[in-house]
Amino acid sequence: MVTKIFLVVAIILFVPLMSISAEEPENEILLHEPFLVTSAGQSLDAYLVKAAFDKLGVKSDLETIAYADDLEGFNQIIIVGGFSHKGIASAGLSFLDEIERVSQILEKAEEISMPIIFIYLGTFFLGDSREVNLIEVITPLASQIIVYVECSGPLSYIYEVAEKNDIPVSHINDVNDLSEEFSRIFLF
Amino acid sequence: MVLKNPVVSGLLEKILISKTIGKSAKNHNRKILFGLFFIGASLIVPLAIQTQINSLLEDIRQSVLTGDTGLLLLAATKLVFFNTIRHAPVITGAFLIGEGLSSIFKYNRFVFFLSLLIIPFVFKAISAIYNIQFLFTGSIYVTVSVILVLFFLTTKIPRTIIKLFIINLFLFGFDWLEIVPMLEKFGYSGGEIAKSIIMVSGFIGADYILNYVGFTISLMIIINALILTKVIIDHYNRMFLIEKLRKTEIEALHSRYFQEVKHLVHDLKTPLFTIHGLNGAIKMMVENPKVKTYNDVIANSVENISSMISEILHERKLSVIDVKEITDFLKTHLSLEENQEKVKIKLLTEKKIHANKYLLSRALINIINNSLQAIDPEIGLVQLNVDEENGMVLFSVMDNGRGISKENLEKIWELGYSSGKSTGLGLNFVKKVVNNHRGDIEIQSKPKQGTTVKIYLPKVDLNDEKIASG
Numbered sequence: 001m002v003t004k005i006f007l008v009v010a011i012i013l014f015v016p017l018m019s020i021s022a023e024e025p026e027n028e029i030l031l032h033e034p035f036l037v038t039s040a041g042q043s044l045d046a047y048l049v050k051a052a053f054d055k056l057g058v059k060s061d062l063e064t065i066a067y068a069d070d071l072e073g074f075n076q077i078i079i080v081g082g083f084s085h086k087g088i089a090s091a092g093l094s095f096l097d098e099i100e101r102v103s104q105i106l107e108k109a110e111e112i113s114m115p116i117i118f119i120y121l122g123t124f125f126l127g128d129s130r131e132v133n134l135i136e137v138i139t140p141l142a143s144q145i146i147v148y149v150e151c152s153g154p155l156s157y158i159y160e161v162a163e164k165n166d167i168p169v170s171h172i173n174d175v176n177d178l179s180e181e182f183s184r185i186f187l188f
Numbered sequence: 189m190v191l192k193n194p195v196v197s198g199l200l201e202k203i204l205i206s207k208t209i210g211k212s213a214k215n216h217n218r219k220i221l222f223g224l225f226f227i228g229a230s231l232i233v234p235l236a237i238q239t240q241i242n243s244l245l246e247d248i249r250q251s252v253l254t255g256d257t258g259l260l261l262l263a264a265t266k267l268v269f270f271n272t273i274r275h276a277p278v279i280t281g282a283f284l285i286g287e288g289l290s291s292i293f294k295y296n297r298f299v300f301f302l303s304l305l306i307i308p309f310v311f312k313a314i315s316a317i318y319n320i321q322f323l324f325t326g327s328i329y330v331t332v333s334v335i336l337v338l339f340f341l342t343t344k345i346p347r348t349i350i351k352l353f354i355i356n357l358f359l360f361g362f363d364w365l366e367i368v369p370m371l372e373k374f375g376y377s378g379g380e381i382a383k384s385i386i387m388v389s390g391f392i393g394a395d396y397i398l399n400y401v402g403f404t405i406s407l408m409i410i411i412n413a414l415i416l417t418k419v420i421i422d423h424y425n426r427m428f429l430i431e432k433l434r435k436t437e438i439e440a441l442h443s444r445y446f447q448e449v450k451h452l453v454h455d456l457k458t459p460l461f462t463i464h465g466l467n468g469a470i471k472m473m474v475e476n477p478k479v480k481t482y483n484d485v486i487a488n489s490v491e492n493i494s495s496m497i498s499e500i501l502h503e504r505k506l507s508v509i510d511v512k513e514i515t516d517f518l519k520t521h522l523s524l525e526e527n528q529e530k531v532k533i534k535l536l537t538e539k540k541i542h543a544n545k546y547l548l549s550r551a552l553i554n555i556i557n558n559s560l561q562a563i564d565p566e567i568g569l570v571q572l573n574v575d576e577e578n579g580m581v582l583f584s585v586m587d588n589g590r591g592i593s594k595e596n597l598e599k600i601w602e603l604g605y606s607s608g609k610s611t612g613l614g615l616n617f618v619k620k621v622v623n624n625h626r627g628d629i630e631i632q633s634k635p636k637q638g639t640t641v642k643i644y645l646p647k648v649d650l651n652d653e654k655i656a657s658g
Contacts, residue, residue, distance in 0.1 A: 044248065044249065044252065044384050044387070044388065047249050047252040047253060048252055048387075048388075048391055050252075050253060051252050051253050051255070051391070051392075054253070084380060085319070085320045085321055085380060086241065086245055086320070086380055086381060087245065089238075089242075089320070090241070090242040090245050090246075123383075123387050124380055124383055124384060124387070126321060126380065128321075175387075175390075175391070176390040176391050178391070
């Protein structure tokens with residue numbers, strides 16, 4: 001009898017704990033090569049993503065300033081968000097040019113039903129409203145979202161929009177080991 | 189040329205130091221102008237290095253794609269270099285303006301501190317002009333703190349260029365810490381590129397190298413800056429100590445010289461006594477009235493010399509004398525001086541004063557001689573007025589000479605201070621004499637307009653006179 005009571009108590013106590021500690025299963029994203037990697041905001045993050053794919057031996061095309069027409073011939077597009085003053089300036093663009101370019105890409109991708117994977121690492125977020133503007137443009141139209149959990153960017157907004165639009169969100173825990181994280185998130 | 193005389197070489201060194209210090213004080217306007225120039229330059233620098241910054245970004249991108257640690261290190265080095273180029277004119281300009289303004293206003297430390305507030309404004313202006321985030325990062329906070337400490341430690345050091353060199357050396361050292369990944373979590377590195385470099389270093393596994401290189405180079409530069417600061421402060425402290433020692437030396441020599449003069453004057457008493465005695469004996473022995481008259485003249489002169497000797501030997505001994513006696517004595521002595529026709533004496537009172545006639549006259553001659561040196565030989569004029577003011581007897585010596593600057597006015601009473609033509613003992617002696625007479629001395633001067641020296645001495649009232657005569 002005592003053993004039975006003990007078992008019941010143990011089950012009552014451990015089941016919730018087990019559910020807390022268990023990690024949520026990650027969304028696995030299937031990559032269809034060839035795919036295009038582009039930047040939204042010209043931060044360095046797009047290069048980090050490209051380098052991570054290279055490390056995994058996955059062929060990706062990086063066009064930081066890609067236009068709508070450049071989508072032709074690709075099966076998927078990965079947009080890496082992150083605003084950089086220096087990046088925009090060195091590319092010879094204005095912020096309005098950049099937001100216009102990104103909007104056109106999104107519009108075209110929707111038109112041809114191309115899946116949009118939005119990666120937001122937010123490693124250089126310095127509270128600039130222009131980065132938030134870019135996120136607001138991309139997030140609702142993304143097919144998949146991948147975010148860096150420790151970034152200082154507006155994650156709550158991303159989660160909110162993702163939930164509202166039923167967009168799956170995957171997480172990156174260690175930005176320094178991006179290739180390892182990608183191997184967990186993507187199916188090649 | 190080697191100067192063997194320690195007094196002369198000491199005085200020359202003193203003059204050189206005084207000139208260096210005076211020169212620095214005069215330069216505050218120039219400092220402010222240079223400061224504004226540097227602030228102006230700081231607004232242009234970001235534009236001038238835009239291309240280099242773009243190439244630096246490209247280096248970082250390539251280092252991400254290739255995983256090249258060397259390329260990232262090169263980018264980090266370039267960033268530190270460009271950061272210092274961007275920060276240095278702001279820091280230099282603010283420091284110069286601060287130093288310039290602090291020499292004009294009374295609360296110099298507070299004014300200097302306020303002047304450093306220019307720095308955040310310039311950063312904001314640069315951000316607004318170029319639509320970038322020119323951030324007030326860790327290196328700027330630390331450099332500004334160092335500037336404040338240096339300002340307090342080096343107040344007496346006149347060489348601004350040395351201070352600027354030290355400050356910029358510190359800045360360069362602190363800028364190196366901006367690329368140290370270990371310090372990023374403390375918010376030291378605020379700039380976008382610095383953050384990118386640190387981020388990439390973690391990504392390609394170069395954070396250890398960046399920590400090591402950043403810390404080592406920064407430490408080397410900061411240690412050098414600290415050593416330089418210590419050497420410079422010690423050097424100037426030694427110079428000030430030498431100056432102080434020279435002053436003491438001059439004072440000692442001055443005192444020794446007067447002691448010797450006193451001994452000499454004292455020794456004159458014996459032959460004078462002999463002259464006086466023998467003159468009396470001759471007077472008794474001869475019947476010739478002419479010779480007797482000569483005897484009286486000799487006796488009178490011996491009396492005068494004797495009283496003069498007494499006044500020299502007993503400098504604190506004051507007697508009640510008519511101010512006319514002083515002006516008469518001055519007229520007699522000035523007649524022997526060069527340019528004496530330039531000196532006009534006006535006696536506007538007949539009052540009596542307690543004075544050591546010989547020393548007071550010497551003091552006034554000293555002032556008049558200074559004025560004669562300061563005036564133009566063609567149109568110059570020196571006027572001595574003896575009058576009454578506020579119940580005191582006033583001796584005022586006015587000239588229309590080159591005047592004395594505000595900075596030098598504060599130093600003229602110092603022993604050894606000289607405009608370069610005299611020993612620097614004169615006005616110090618004058619002040620001592622006036623103090624012994626329980627009087628006051630003041631000096632007013634405007635460069636290129638002239639100088640007025642006023643000596644106020646208490647006049648003798650009737651009661652004093654009775655006591656003195658009684």
